[in-house]
Amino acid sequence: MEKHNVLVVGEGGREFAIAKKLQQSPHVNQVYCAPGNVGMATINVETVAIEEDNFPELIEFAKNHDIAWTFVGPEDDLVEGIVDDFHAAGLKIFGPNARAAQLEGSKDYALNFMNHYGVPTAKHHSYRDQTAALNGIDEFGFPLVIKENGLAGGKGVVIAQNRDEATSTIKEMFANGQSRLVLEECLVGPEYSMFLLLSNGHYRILPMAQDHKRAYDGDKGPNTGGMGSYSPLPQLKEADYQRMVKEVVEPTVKGLVAGDYHYHGILYIGLILTDAGPKVIEYNVRLGDPETEVILPRLDTDLYELVDAAINDEPMPDVQISPLATFGVVVASEGYPTSPVHGQQLGKLPDASDVEIDFANVAGTIDDLKGNGGRLLMVLSKAESLQEAHDRVYQYLDHHEWHQCFYRHDIGAKANL
Template identity: 70%
Template sequence: MEPVNVLVIGSGGREFAIAKKLKQSNHVDHVFCAPGNVGMPTVGVEPVAIEELDFPALIDFAKSHQVAWTFVGPEDALCAGVVDAFQAAGLKIFGPNQRSAQLEGSKEYALDFMNQAGVPTAKHQAYADVEAALAGISEFGFPVVIKDNGLAGGKGVVIAEDQATAELTIREILKTPDSRLVLEECLIGPEYSMFVMIQDGEYRILPMAQDHKRANDGDKGPNTGGMGAYSPLPQLSAKDRQRMVDEVVVPTVQGLVAGNYHYHGILYIGLMLTADGPKVIEYNVRLGDPETQVILPRLATDLFDLVDTCVNDQAMPEVEETNDAVLGVVLASAGYPVNPVHGQAIGPFPKQAGIEIDFANVGGSLDHLVGTGGRLLMVIGKSATLEEAQHQVYQYLGKLDEPECFYRRDIGDKALKL
């Protein structure tokens, strides 16, 4: 086949990694990313100044630029129905439809689905009323997990250790009309990220990763969108991984088929390996950020082939992984996630063997980059072992002079300090 054009929707580090991987395919001529970011030309990707929720403009662009299909990165667009809009316009697009996207858009909806499909998860209860939620705490004890029911960019979860924190969090989430929250028992065990590519009843499991949500070393500080990740997971046994597939992935896929979801896209499954076996913490209906930046470099199968067969309802190729170890650390703006600094000059970023930079919230120009708040970029190391990859990344970060930024210094320790 002649090389084709593809479009990626989104602007962050996840979309940078997706677009970069697609650009490496022999089947791809041009990769557009809307709106993208100023760092994307460093990997041959063309940013397009169209916002991710401007569906009519995205559809017009896809038609006028002969885009073979579009890959949706962010959950906001999926939950707003971008897939439905593209399909109504006769265009091919990779991602679940609006109904399926409720699995991320509403924690309560996802938990109801898990209960119906027989997928193991935490004990839980949803509330819309402050007093009822406060009274419900006694059913769970402390610590109790409190989740904003809607989309929160990975930051809508608080693990309350005491009554005062729980009450403050509940009142904050339920202060606006129509808001809801979910109380959950606090599960104990290591967390893992599993990414499943689903085409109705068929599925393929991508390389697994471990994310680090808390802002500071030692899993301290507030929840963030993710401060770093690594893959593979030497501490996860083949037996435990198979339990995750048998007890979580299979009933999830069967539940989607039984519910006529016609799911075509990625389903992220956040798992905790408890003493009672694997349990689901949450579903996301797209690739995760920052895990995407470390799992795609380990994907030996052509990402284009996987997506192309999925959108065309053809047999998907098997997923093959490289033997490489990949570890990435996020450079974030000082004050993130509560009140991040904006506009600071960042860089330069010298080239170094084994190191790649995936840009996210950056502005300005390639010669004069500035931070635009939040997670600015990820420094990624690829090597034969996780230990070497971790060493490469922290050696590189140690040479940078970024006074209005910070990063965690313990990404990967959970695998290396067993």
């Protein structure tokens, strides 16, 4: 069997999980990750000292190291046109081009797409100036969802409970340089993460997951990039899943074809199951973090084979999903997400046969780790049941002293764990 080199762009927990899964493929010789993180030494992934936004050097590296194709992790690079640049250099790359990446790069753009192609979403309106946005508050009632239009790493959303909070939030966002805000009705219901692997109108659905966005137990505190995740979802009925596919996935994919997007990459659909049926909260044009860390371990189909077929417009293999459950909890720096501590001593983390660690924002060496801000790592376990995986993870977390760190203690509560 011919073996290939692949390149993953990014440095966080998501890229760790992608690189780990690709390195397990019999089709892969070596996975490189640029810039990667020090924890990747534990999974035999070779890090490359090139920043993820340095497209010319990444292109040069891909040419010089016989890279079959590149997998892009972060949304910023996709919005900035890394795919367009790689294509212009004659290189294969997995991810949407800059035009398609606007589905995440601009909330207004994504909502217009949903409206145009009949994808159910919240009542909404976009505003280009503060006065108009303040005058628009009365259209919605409370609680009111206020979103920054551009990329915000999952954190540019405020759910205002009253007029005073809405007014101060709108003024603050415009004062911080936002050129456009989106106001939306607040949808009520359980939220779910669905990931499509797309190849120009053909798609495969990856395992479902549920994310926990708020920083603290009980869904308190500010929105974060995600504090934990699990898969599968015992609370999601098969009939509701089929509605999501029919009412959300199918019109979305048809819209991408009709709009001439030539989409090759991942599309995340953030869903909320309301009393009126499934509705879309947002699109992301890449895998989510921390969902990636729990869905890829459940993917029995070779990820290399899926991506390679998608890039080359060949028939993609069917997705085979493991019956085992995966559960993960994020350890974050004290002060995250607003002002995370940097440099705290983590030391050498204890080994355990029943959990794995996906590293993210860490520095130092694997035997003497230090925190490097934000979300540091995820502790995860794969087991016969969610409850067993949950118990393993929390036993590990609770028996280790985490200096200047925190984690949520109620991940999986919505699955009655």
